[in-house]
Amino acid sequence: MKPEAQLAELKRGVVDLHVEADLLERLNEGRPLKIKAGFDPTRPDLHLGHTVLLNKMRQFQDLGHDVVFIVGDFTAQIGDPSGRSSTRQVPTREEIEEGARTYAEQAFKILDKERTQIVYNGEWLGKLAFDDVIRLAGKYTLARMMERDDFKRRWAEHVSISLHELLYPLAQAYDSVVLECDVELGGTDQLFNLLVGREIMREMGQRPQIVITTPILEGINARVENGKIVGAKMSKSLDNYVAIDEAPKEQLGKLMSLSDDLMWRYYELLSTEPEAEVQRRKRACAAGDLNPRDVKMMLAKEIVARYHGAREADGAEASWLAQFSQRQVPDDMPEREVVLENEEVWIPKLLSDLGLVKSSSEGRRRIQQGGVEIDGNRISDPQAKLPKGGPYIIKAGKRAWAAVTLK
RNA sequence: GGAGGGUUGCCCGAGCGGUCAAAGGGAGCAGACUGUAAAUCUGCCGGCUUAUGCCUACGGUGGUUCGAACCCACCACCCUCCA
Helix, strand or coil: CCHHHHHHHHHCCCCEEECHHHHHHHHCCCCCCEEEEEECCCCCCCEHHHHHHHHHHHHHHHCCCEEEEEECCCHHHCCCCCCCCCCCCCCCHHHHHHHHHHHHHHHCCCCCHHHEEEEECHHHHCCCCHHHHHHHHCCCCHHHHCCCHHHHHHHHCCCCCCHHHHHHHHHHHHHHHHHCCCEEEEEHHHHHHHHHHHHHHHHCCCCCCEEEEECCCECCCCEEECCEEECCECCCCCCCCCECCCCHHHHHHHHHCCCHHHHHHHHHHHCCCCHHHHHHHHHHHHHCCCCHHHHHHHHHHHHHHHHHCHHHHHHHHHHHHHHHHCCCCCCCCCEEEECCCCCEEEHHHHHHHCCCCCCHHHHHHHHHCCCEEECCEECCCCCCEEECEEEEEEEECCCCEEEEEEC
């Protein structure tokens, strides 16, 4: 593909591109560019938020360029301060290794293995001596470091900043120097770190890398207020994520729980549908010609199909429609057997033992709120008991089901 | 080295001797409604089988008091200002 055409393709969906002319110049050199992206291996589960960046990496690969996938085993010990309001906990060596392994495994659902090189930055960062670090630190100033948004904010809000956190951007920049990469990719929250890489490379007498950032996807519980998206970014620790190796039905269900407004953000960042088609759907929804639920289903199925295949996506849709639209009994409910000490069991206790609720108090509440059904009959008495027998089809809320035999 | 401020439930945050299982918001959950696990509305939201009851909880340990998240002492951690 011609450099100009590549550039147009690569610019799609990115937030920052420093510097465009420089990128075009390198594309004109006609060689495969070296694309760098680093991952902090402390969170093994890749989710849709990560895929925004991975998709961009894949795009480079499809255009004939090479990706260097850096596992930040060394930098993970520092903990990237990006977007953090406080200092990170340092993960153990085992956590890092386990994380790195599962990370790479999942990343190859998106990346082209043939064009990906995996490296660990501990290989070179671990060998630096203290005087090397001092020399590196000498190439940047505190004032410039404090320009960084999250440092500035934490400083202003009197939240502690440990000195080692200041070294993080330098360590990441040093990775670029060692690899002599052409382009570094990251989320918008990485912009500062990436730009430090440019500076340090220049200081070290190299051509500064081109910096590209991709948007950060908000979590599934984000809301839209006055046209603005309100809510934290997708993350495992906030439990507002859709993991790429999650079961098809879970993925579909989570995506169907997006608010109608937020759905368009997901379309923008995750769908591969042509822009014109997305706009058509948006207009049709606004005009009332299309039901937003159906448009959301198209998106959900597109994503499920990407990781599990079209057949799984169809299956997930069918059981979702049955369970939530038609309120039927789910087809894959867990079958359980419980051995009783007596002839009957207090229902809240049973729900708790089955793990359908957290405690029997919670079970009692859920009965009082009318959320518990056994064999299709709503239980209203929180004192109710259930005799031996079954299997009973127990429903304890929208998504908590079990087929239980009492012995 | 000195002076001062802070540490509250999943998160943020109010409370500053009894009426505190602790305001308010967020997240979460249930029901109604629906087009869905959207939106909206209502309710719930530490635990204990039945409770104007008990237990656990407001950084930790002791203490004062009939009674402490609230007062005192010490300890730990965080922040600010001065040097």
